[in-house]
Amino acid sequence: MTAAEPRREWDERAGVRTSPRRRLGDELRRGQLFFPPALVPYFDHPLTGALPGHQRTALLARHLYQYLGFTAQFETRVVNRATERIAGGRGGTDVPTATRLDAYRIYVDEGYHSLYSLDVIDQISRASRITPAPYDFGPFLARLDEVGERALPDETPLAQLLQVVVFETLITAILNDVPKDLRVLTVVRDIVRDHARDEGWHHAFFSGFFRELWARQPAALRGRVARCLPGLIRSSLLPDLRPVRASLAAAGLRPAAVEDVVRDSYPAGRVDEDIRRASRHAVRLFEETGVLDVPGGREAFESAGLLR
Template sequence: MHLDKFREQFLPGDAAGRSHRLDYVSRFERWDDLAGVRRKPRRSLETDADAELGLFFPPELYPVALHPLVAARGEATVRRLLLQRLYDYLAFTTELESIAVIPVATTISRGRSGLLLPEQMKADAFKIVTDEAWHAQFSDDFARQVAARTGCPPQSAADTPPAFLSRLDELRERLPASLRGVESLLFAIVSETLISGILSDIPRDGRLPRSVREVVRDHAEDEGRHHVYFRSLLKHLWSALTDRERRAVGPFFPAAIRAFLEPGYARAADHLAAAGLSVPQIDQVIAESWPAEVVRVDVAEAAAPLVRYLREAGVLDDARTHAAFESHGLIGAGPRDIAAVGAALPHTLKKEVTR
């Protein structure tokens, strides 16, 4: 088993027999001076006076906390939900890095990805491994600090898998058997090119404790370099695939995007249940907080940079792939229609739709 794991590739066959690119511009020349693991201190909630504010996550980014059925239960309930959302974010970061990104970056660094990549690109992948291990560790450490400071531990069990794992398993099962493994590359490209955008607003939110904003900012600064790396990896991957493989793989990008960006409904339901809501109330809160059309538009907006990169790489040239992106609402729609999205929300939430 262990020898098989050592030899396992994301793409089948001899990498040298595939088309490959030589171009690569590294963004890691000053990694020793810039990487968070090299220069950033441990962020401490224990010494953060702002932690007494009690608002641990932006409520606009967790709309279940704004729902009338939740608000009616009082400010303490809303604050507990937002605290649990912070725990979910920290746990998601730890699991994403440990399960989805570090194994991919490690395999690339050792030259076993199935791609023929420039030596500097493989060396930089090892720096990404180090960065991501640091992100996973400081997220876990900070969650422990939050629990100690607030006396309110995470509600979700440590063995509860994040939603993206089951979504990835479903994607893998739908791939041709000969290409199973490439979903790991697809998801790493998706997550690493989109996560920096997701993190951009939180460090500027003065309602949150200073240490929370610093933890997210530290993560975001490293991810800016990773974004550029995985954008380049996309080009190398696509040039290495045969035409047949491109036609097979391309339509799966939308599923990988949704696996990363779609809300974690099950985790939210657990938190609402812990807050005392009944099953019908939970169903109502989730349905009205995340209407399908709102989620579709939000995913399309968040994915727009990656869709542009995919178009530039030629991924959307195939008609079947183009149709898959259209069917998921990732292309072909106009700018976000605030009025239309607001109409999908309950009256008391419409004022929150401001983006």
């Protein structure tokens, strides 16, 4: 493992060590946005465009809550489930103590990301009086776990490590674009920027970790790992449409209109293109390490639409 630089810098750079608690100021009165409209695929659909202004505002607030609520759950229930294995020396591959310490640092980071995600939902919902809908992460997690269980039935810890390698090497538009939109609430831009900074070195750590893990896999398992990864990528990035439908219904759209908006706003081609774009670094990592060269590897990535 060669994550020397991030390790040295964590005490000076990690958000949990250096950033203050982010607070909502008085920006709601000034009409700052909850979330960038460009990142909400259904926001400009004619049926949502025709809604009254306060309902459109609430759509953006609920989209923010959904993103933060998902993050709060994902970090602790998926990322830290596997990161704790590495930290505890149960990652299925011998790692030096320095790597275990880094894994504990990431564990702390992810716990902190969950904390401020829920904190900001709480601050904004109190001040705006726009209530977050209850969010059940269970179905998303079940779908993600099922991909690993099907491809690697007797290798649950390995499948969970791969989930995290995949997720931590994805680059989503939200982390990049939210901080740049000056119309968005400062507290939202601040926590997304804080988060993106931490994720930069998580990305480096998990890329290095995967290289080690892959190098130590017996040949018999490599094919199964290679064929499992595309499904993990897709199930991590497929939009979760249940909360979208609930939000559109809460805005006053009838069931048939909700379905029209969802169908028009998430066409398969656009979803696939977004998945390809967000996973390009992960796919490059798997190409460099030789994952695509094992029998069936390239075909699995190709048929998942991940290669250009």
